[in-house]
Amino acid sequence: MAIAAIPHDAHGEVDQLYVETRELRLQGFLLFLISDCVLFSSFIFAYLYLRNTGQGWPPPGIARLDVAFAAWNSVVLFGSGATMHYALENWKHGNFMKYMWMLIATIILGAMFLGGQGYEYHHLIFDEKVTWAGSGIFGASFFTLTGMHGFHVFMGVCYLTVLLLQTAAGTYTYQKYFGITAGTLYWHFVDVIWVVLFSIFYLL
């Protein structure tokens, strides 16, 4: 049976053990995000390095990327960042239903972003004949980086779906909701990475 409001803890007090482990997990999670960020940075460095050693960009013969479409898709992703932010805020303020709707909106927007990216890939691969392995350093860096990012979004959507089911089942309480904090942090992280990727691939 799904519940309709945020459960409170039995004693109304969170025990010391939970507070301390939450702190540990939060810090561990932040450090994980930092090293994930280094992973992206390394590939971004690789891309910029290759781009600078090559002769001109985008290389001749490669269709220009569709900036307008990607911009709309970005708006979708940033929108999902906003809804995720409000989901967490609503949880903190005890608005269970609003939290649920915001979370669902985030999941849908995330999935829409993935759909948009799928469309873009399809167009590039089948109409423009730009592929991962067959289009030189352009295909290599574009598909690797956006693919990595897309994979992160995909993992995020999966995680948020699990979160949705968990909240519906009453896993989190008014005071114990580390899973939601972590999900929010992760989602914002993925957003920020996209800002960088969008700038260097579509605007630069």
Next chain:
Amino acid sequence: MSVAAAHSGGIADHIHPEPQGFVRRYVFSIDHKIIGIQYLITGFVFMMLAGLLAETIRTQLLNASGGFVSPDTYNEVYSVHGSAMVWLVIIPIATGGFGNLVFPLMIGARDVAFPWLNMLSFWIFPVSGLMLFSSFLMGAPAAGWTEYPPVSLQGAPGTTMWCAAIFLVGVSSTLTGINFLVTILKMRAPGMTFTRMPLFVWGQFATAPLLMIATTALAAALAALFMERVFGVPFYDPTKGGSPVLWQHMFWFYSHPAVYIMILPLFGIISEVLPTFSRKPIFGYKLIAFSSMAIALLGFMVWAHHMFTSGLAPFLQVLFMVMTFTIAVPTGVKIFSWIATLWGGKIHYSTAMLFALGFLALFTFGGITGVFLAAVPTDLDLHGTYFVVGHFHYVLVGGSLMGVFAGMYYWFAKMSGRLLNETLGKVHFWLFFVGFNMTFLPMHWLGFMGMPRWVATYDPQFQFWNRFESVGSYIMTLGILCFFINVIYSIRAGKKAGPNPWNARTLEWQIPSPPNYYNFKHIPTVYGLPYDFSQPLPYTGLEDELTDSPPAQLTGAHH
């Protein structure tokens, strides 16, 4: 007691029930001490294999015309030797091994922050080690531990296996780094401020961010090489628009910090062993702690000193050269402080101390030859020669490996409850010390006179010194053999150690050997640095550690 009491109910005082059954206790254990020992055992097994490869190298080089193995096999042998010694021996032993074993005890914690993650980190390590060695079955990687493309793109299928194996062991390193960092930041006992942390903990604290950040950059480089080899995605192949120099940047952005991953924890061990056996406070505690952090930070800014001949822009050559020089300063400060620690001491010539002293002498030599390589004018001559091989074996074998042995003779008592045999230990030390210098000292002039690295055959004019080196390496092997015999013998029949055989003052020595699975019955409170031999111990809350009484939480009504 009041400080500790304030924490009751939190993780600091939380004791999990002791796991039952062999598998939960010793195989899939989540106890940091067991995991530390697992790392050490696995690391030493890989050391035997990688050492066997080293002796294969030396046997091949007995004759100028080679002949012991084919050139292809020779290339595979030193590539796997280098990779294994770095990723499967020194890094796991120094961080996962000694780190896990000792530093949670030193900061008065019951375990690391994420014990399950710790278990995962460990189990990735033997798996990736087996993957690396199994690459011999399909044609091992043969382009050196640095696997520069394009030649590594032509390499045998085992090269792909190499990518996967090193990637995995890197994941393990990254997780360990995160785990250790959180543990040190969040789980120190009450009163254990940063300026009261033992220097071994500082060593791990400086290493953890390197593990976390640098290793991830390596993961990216390896993933790209993997994709290029398997799917033909062009990153490094110049005929497809890629750049082989890109790999060098990404690889060395990791691998230079990695050499500090391989030395900072060992600096930490030296900083514990020297005061204990000199019966003296460490000299210049703050500067030693601070310089570790400085080295870790500077370590990120010097990577291109491995690439002076790789078409680097001239101004970058100068920049990286000068940045590299600066590292001599914090390192020098450490060396001088350690020497000053000896002054006025009451020095006990234990085996651990001998290894620590050997470390000082040999590491300094390697550091100074490092400065020759850091200077572009001399590096343009010496790069790619045996001079470089001499340099890094002085810092890695004379430094890191000596540090590992110092740590083993020191902490073996803590992990097993028995002492390693001192006589055999001294035989080990002297064979190793003499053999080491015979093996690696002549490499410097061989390199200068024109002997390049990575060669299965060489100019006959160099044969005398190569034979001399090979003989030295056999002597060194005898020394290490003594060590392994010592360990096996002492585990069964060594002298009982008692809780504190060295009269040392850090926390791990104030509890039984081996410690109980929960480490401390009460979390102690710390009042000062552990190095004041004239003062009473700066801890409270340890009163019944050496009695038979079980900890209160296990008898009491804890949930």
Next chain:
Amino acid sequence: MVEQKAQATSLGRGFWIATAVMAVAAVAGAIYWVYAPIESWVPSIILTAHQVDVFFRFLAAVGTAIYVFVVGYIVYFTIVFGAKKTDPPDAIGVQIHDNHKLEFWWTFFPTLLVVIIAIVSYLIWAEIILKPASGVVVEAIGHQFNFTFRYPQINGEVTDEIHLPVNVPVTLNLTSSDVIHSFWVPAMRLKNDTIPGMVTAIKFTPYRTGRYPIICAQFCGTLHSTMNKQVLVVEDEASFNAWYHGMQLKNAHVSNALPSTSGTIALTGGDAAAGQALFSQKCSACHALGPFDQKIVGPGLRGVLHDPKHPTLVDGDPATPENAAKILQQGFTGPMGTMPNATTNGLSDKDIANVVAYLNSLK
């Protein structure tokens, strides 16, 4: 606990005697390096090699001096401050923690030394690296597993040896046809990698005649060990000229005169049959004769110059023989990768004309 009170206040006479001994040893070591017969170990044949040697002596002298003190104090302290049998078991050392003055000085001196080393190495670095290109130009190309050398005015390739006139500045352009190698002449105290897809240059002036080994100093595959058979020959001007003209004469009939990497190529009179032979030698590894989409490394070339579906070449220019010749001459990097230029493919202008004639015949 029994402290060593006696030494707490002063360093003692033994310390100063030991220091004096170390100082003598350090100075002796340093002097050894100043006069060490480095050139009898490896000759030095260019001006900067001599400077590198001077710098090496300096580093070795400083390094030896530092090292003598480090090891000297370790040994001295270890002996003098050893615990004695007569000491009570709980005897401890002097309980000092630090000494700010001392710590300042041993941070300051290495810093100063580092600054000096940095300045000296910068000056010598500038001598080696910041030379204007001038004099004889030679091209060295690394292959698995040898180097080949080329001179602009000599037709064809001159394998195995570089001949250089003494006392004339040389610019050596380095590149590779496959993997990374490193061109090292120990007698020049100088090396540089030969990197595929990149040209780097080293500049030097030999001042001593003789034959000196060239060694590959970067792992490059199975037979890296054997890539040390080539020789650098420095000779007086007369012998050099004799050799040079001899090579010119010898290679005069060789058809593949060196390619020019700029300027237009006369395409008239291209021989399609000769072009076809060259194509199967030099191009078919990357190009099939099938349709554009049939890709090996580069596109399939059937009808490149006549295919209505592909009115332009990969660089966007119209598919004319002239533009194809340009791609062959200058190379091109596009989405599929890099089409090597004429230097790398080893095509003379005449060859290009022939191959283009052949391409033009593909309908």
